Amino acid sequence: MSKDRMLRLFHADALDLLNITNSLKQVCEDLASPTFRMARKDIMPGCAIKMQLCQRANSLEEAFTRMRGKPFTTEVKLDGYRLQIHVKGSEVMYFSRRGREHGRLSDYVVFDEVVRHQVRLAEPGDAVILDGELGVWNKSRGVFEPFGGVRSAMNAARERVPPEHVLGTKSYGWQGNGGRARDGGDDADPVEGGSQQQQQQQEQEPTSDDDAPTAGEIELIYFAFDILFVGKESVITRSLHERHSLLKDALSCIPADQPGVPCNSSCVGGRIIALLPDQPLPLPLPGAAAVAPPPAAGVEAKEGGGVGGGAAVGCAAVPELVLSRAGRTLADMQRMYDVAISRQDEGIVCKQLESPWKPDDRSGSWVKMKPEYTGQQELDCVIIAVYLGGGHRGGQISEFLLALLEDVHAMRWCSFCKVGTGFSNVERQQLGERLQPFLLRNGPGVRPPACYKLSGKEVRPDFWVTNPQRSLVVEVRSDIRTIVSKVFATPYSLRFPRITKICWDRSAADISSCAEVERVVLENKGRLAERQAGVGSKGSKPGQAGRQAAAARAAAKRRQQRSGVVGAARLPDVSGVQRRSGAPLAGREVHVINYCCDQQTAAQRDAAKQRVGEVLARNGAKQVAAPLRTTDYVLARHLGEERVRWLHRAEGGSSTNAQAAYDVTSLAWLAAVDEAAEELPVM
Known part of the structure; x- marks a missing residue:
């Protein structure tokens, strides 16, 4: 039963009063009698109002x-x-x-x-x-x-x-x-x-x-x-x-x-x-x-004038x-x-x-x-132009115009996105020094190199890279828009791209291509079409969209139930965790039996699983869903007697894991390893 229907069943005026007061307590107190009819009320300053929605x-x-x-x-x-x-x-x-x-x-x-x-x-x-x-x-x-x-x-x-x-x-x-900050807990406000x-x-x-x-x-x-x-x-x-x-x-x-x-x-x-x-x-x-400071190291004028x-x-x-x-x-x-x-x-x-x-x-x-987006993608792009910054980065390289390879045979590159985050000041300095010999100051009468395909709607850069073959390749991570872009020469572009790595050993001929991006987008559109099939489609009859949405949700639930991987066995997502230098568990394979007490809620168990997974990833360990012959450690928050006997029998040769030699210990050992930053003897 929907919220609106429940309120209407409670009282004929309940929904109207909730919308202008945003207080369920006031609704219950003022409309306690079903025979009472509320005089028309309007919004009042100092009283929260439900937002108009889209x-x-x-x-x-x-x-x-x-x-x-x-x-x-x-x-x-x-x-x-x-x-x-x-x-x-x-x-x-x-x-x-x-x-x-x-x-x-x-x-x-x-x-x-x-x-x-x-x-x-x-x-x-x-x-x-x-x-x-x-x-x-x-x-x-x-x-x-x-x-x-x-x-x-x-x-x-x-x-x-x-x-x-x-x-x-x-x-x-x-x-x-x-x-x-995440100190709001479950009651955090949007x-x-x-x-x-x-x-x-x-x-x-x-x-x-x-x-x-x-x-x-x-x-x-x-x-x-x-x-x-x-x-x-x-x-x-x-x-x-x-x-x-x-x-x-x-x-x-x-x-x-x-x-x-x-x-x-x-x-x-x-x-x-x-x-x-x-x-x-x-x-x-x-x-x-x-007032601009002196030009940044490695950024000087070439042919078209100086950096100022x-x-x-x-x-x-x-x-x-x-x-x-x-x-x-x-x-x-x-x-x-x-x-x-x-x-x-x-x-x-x-x-x-x-x-x-x-x-x-x-x-x-x-x-x-809103434009739809694919999941996070990593693409290799070449720098074809640079932008100077202002403020505390005045006169220094601040952003880059990146390109993808359109045709490997014709050696032509298409403008793809503009990026200015993800690299440190030291890397910014290094990029400026490496690019300096190949920068052409942009100005009246200056044309970009003929090997660049541009839309003409890009923000005007301060410098062009004259030879992309001598430029630098960077790895960019972002969502790809699945709506055709008219700002850059590529059919699709990125939202909030970030440079994740400078590929010093890569050339402009080895980067990602436009065809690769189109393939990712088409695959994603296929999944979106399955997910949105029939939901609110054009020409739908009144009420039909809701029934179609419910049918789509039921189908998704059936697909999830048919899946061979249940939620409890699914490993935590640690794709965004950075590995520490000198990781003590590098090359180690770890299986975790349980992460917390059984009495805790599903949300608490999921949070504990994520925390343990991040500690393992930070220390270089590879987590597996089941103990194998190659597994080094088996960890648990608590171990029942039957589970301990099974694990030791596996080590002794009475199971399919006959050659397993993993150590069985508790999560307290993992916490000690993380704090000491070294592999310790098992507890």
Whole structure:
């Protein structure tokens, strides 16, 4: 039984009251009598409200069809925290998707001065409720930082670190792509933990301190895309077009050439920006007042001029960035989708301009379209161009344009992705020194080498690599978008790519090809088609999508039951664990019987299994699902007498493992090995 049906059976007004109060306790108390009918209630400042939701579309055509021929706005879906900001007099509250107030809970109070500075209240008793996303803008690079950066920025503002402090050390470490605090337990809020996809991305791709900006280079920015309450009345029944006008009037704008409001009197600035159709965002210009240091070692001019020296870094204004546009045609929607893909954003959200704002509604007036991704892939790419950075990396190599091999016989390379993370400052220096003899300064009249196939939509690089055969090959890890890319010359591109290794011994003729990427995408699309077959397909009758979804889930469950590997025997995923230097258990084969006490829950058992697997991987051991002749150790949290006798009989020759010579010991031995960093005698 669904949540909505259960509430309607409890009371006719239960669902409406829950949507505007987000309090199940209040629903049970106010509607205890089934004969009582609630007078119409509306949203109120200071009381959490269920968020307006989006329907999922599997294609742009499907999203356009759901607009029903009506005018709409297409917004780039930003990678941030969805928050409602309630302003009531001098009081500011921050409500998450689950209705939790995160002002004191998550240090959002550091943003209070920004809200008070920019939100206009006509009278002292007035109130405003904003709906939007909170993110982090990197002023030096002119880009948005990934999802986890908000937490680190909040910590830096709370601690009032100096502007030159790199957000990758001490307690306020950088969490741009990974490493967020996990102290929320099972009750963690999505505003802190993010979506499942974002958490997986963060866990698989830890961010090094070398990728982190300084505190003075970032600003916390709240993108307000809707307004729900103005003055003394709710405006959710008005059209989105009207609410956009009210939103514009309710906020004072900080020009791009002016600094943001200091958060908690710190060097971390903040601002609120109204995300309105066809309006450029007043984002701070990258490095407007920064002075470039001397050129980085290994980066010098060639034929087209030098890297500069003493000039302002990136002092040219950011091209007008428009992340929301009104439209009526599929081409209008496609235009903004291309912007989202080129910026490596999550996708787009399309909203009918005539629609009201409805709490907890997924009727289709808001539709989101995200590109599908394959699982994590590792690809070898060649560097064909470089970009210089700003801020504390001013004048130094900051990012690379990478390419795949199109045709091994014609020796032609296609632009594939842009990457700037995953390597240390030492590796950055080494790359600059190796590439220096082959760099051509880009400028007016300079053409890229003829062996490069480009789309013409790539961000203009500062230098071209004149000879890809003399360039360097890097291994990149990321998800591959399964939607055709128009930004790069390859048909598909990556999201949040990271360099995992520099392949000093590889040549540009030995890298991954476009055909290899297409094959991965086609295989993934086949799996997606099986998983999504019939779910919400075009032309479905009312109720048919739900039945098809249930049938698809049942089929998936049957396939899982037919699988030969049960969950209890499945080994933990340790693909993201780094092996320590001088691993004491290198070359050892280990089988683990049990990880914890049988009385613990399934979630606790899974967590214990993952912890043990990570310790084994970190120390170089290979874990196997069953003890074999080649197994060195058998470990257990607790060993029953029957299990011990069986293991010793196996060693003695009474089983198929007659030649086995493994040692049987407890997990305490593994913990001791991990702490001592050496292989110890068994306990």
